[in-house]
Amino acid sequence: MASGVKPRVKVPKSASAGEVVTIKTLISHTMESGHRKDSDGKVIPREIINRFTCDFNDQNVIDVMLAPAISTNPYFEFQAKVPEAGEFTFTWYDDDGSVYTESKKIKAG
Amino acid sequence: MNLTRRDALALGAGATSLAVLPLPALADVPMVGALADFTGGAAMSEGGVSLTAPEIAENGKSVPIEVDAPGVAIFAFGPLAGSQSASTRIRLAGTQNVVAVAKMANGSFAQATKEVKVIIGGCGG
Numbered sequence: 001m002a003s004g005v006k007p008r009v010k011v012p013k014s015a016s017a018g019e020v021v022t023i024k025t026l027i028s029h030t031m032e033s034g035h036r037k038d039s040d041g042k043v044i045p046r047e048i049i050n051r052f053t054c055d056f057n058d059q060n061v062i063d064v065m066l067a068p069a070i071s072t073n074p075y076f077e078f079q080a081k082v083p084e085a086g087e088f089t090f091t092w093y094d095d096d097g098s099v100y101t102e103s104k105k106i107k108a109g
Numbered sequence: 110m111n112l113t114r115r116d117a118l119a120l121g122a123g124a125t126s127l128a129v130l131p132l133p134a135l136a137d138v139p140m141v142g143a144l145a146d147f148t149g150g151a152a153m154s155e156g157g158v159s160l161t162a163p164e165i166a167e168n169g170k171s172v173p174i175e176v177d178a179p180g181v182a183i184f185a186f187g188p189l190a191g192s193q194s195a196s197t198r199i200r201l202a203g204t205q206n207v208v209a210v211a212k213m214a215n216g217s218f219a220q221a222t223k224e225v226k227v228i229i230g231g232c233g234g
Contacts, residue, residue, distance in 0.1 A: 020192065033200070061190050064197075071198035071231070078195040 005029050007102040009090055014107040015082040023054065023061075026075045027092050027100065033068035049074055051093040057086040082106060162207050162223045200231040 010024040027049065034046025048068055054061040061080045080088070085108035092100040186193050193211070201207075204226045211219050 062186055062195065064195075069200045071200050075198050076195060077197075078190070079192045080190060 005094075005098075005100055007090065007092060007100050009088075009102050009104055011088055011104040011106055014109050017084055017108055018081065020079050020081050021106075022077065022079050023088070024075070024077045025052075025054070025090055025102075026073055028073050029092075029094075031068070031070060031072045031074060035068065047095050049092045049094055052076060053091045054078070054080065055089050055091075056080060056082065057084070061088075082108075084108060162225050201225060201227045202230045203227050 005028055007027040008025070012021050015021050029049055030047065031049065032044055032047040034043065034048075036044050038044055046068060048066060048070070050066050052062075052064045052066060052074070054063075062076075062078050064076065066074060074092075085106060087103050087105045089101060089103045094100070199207075204224070206222050206224050209221045213219065
């Protein structure tokens with residue numbers, strides 16, 4: 001696991017049924033592109049988050065494939081429809097096989 | 110970008126999917142590499158996609174882009190996506206065109222292009 005990886009997610013506390021809410025996510029990650037060289041001229045191996053998904057009550061909201069051109073600390077902002085109270089789960093997949101998850105509950109009302 | 114056309118189609122099943130690619134600043138945007146993989150060579154229409162990117166990016170390490178209706182990333186919108194829009198931050202080495210290609214739910218493709226001038230390149234050396 002890469003060091004210092006910390007997911008942060010902003011989800012409203014509550015939403016009325018059927019409401020569309022804006023979700024912001026950020027995860028601290030170096031996103032080493034695999035194109036950079038160190039001071040000895042050796043290529044620094046690629047280590048990025050290659051996939052990000054967001055689901056609500058096991059239904060998919062967004063599924064993003066990331067390439068090395070995504071900036072350090074990948075940030076995503078998108079909109080999700082909330083049909084009922086439930087839980088958002090956010091998953092980030094690292095090149096090294098690590099999976100980082102975060103979940104946020106949202107109330108109806 | 111290790112994404113085959115089949116993957117892109119699978120991702121896009123039942124949802125609109127979006128690819129964002131930076132290409133060298135050229136008058137004509139050639140269909141190359143990942144872009145051709147994503148569309149499978151299908152013709153693209155202009156319009157229907159809006160790409161918001163700064164005209165001048167001070168720091169190429171983190172260029173905010175926003176794609177409405179989105180190489181760098183492929184966004185597949187699921188059944189609960191509130192709208193087919195998303196924003197993120199991308200790396201740009203220098204001034205270039207950023208192209209957004211959207212695969213619509215009916216299988217057609219649309220694109221939007223914007224040139225972004227980069228002052229400090231963001232890909233390191």
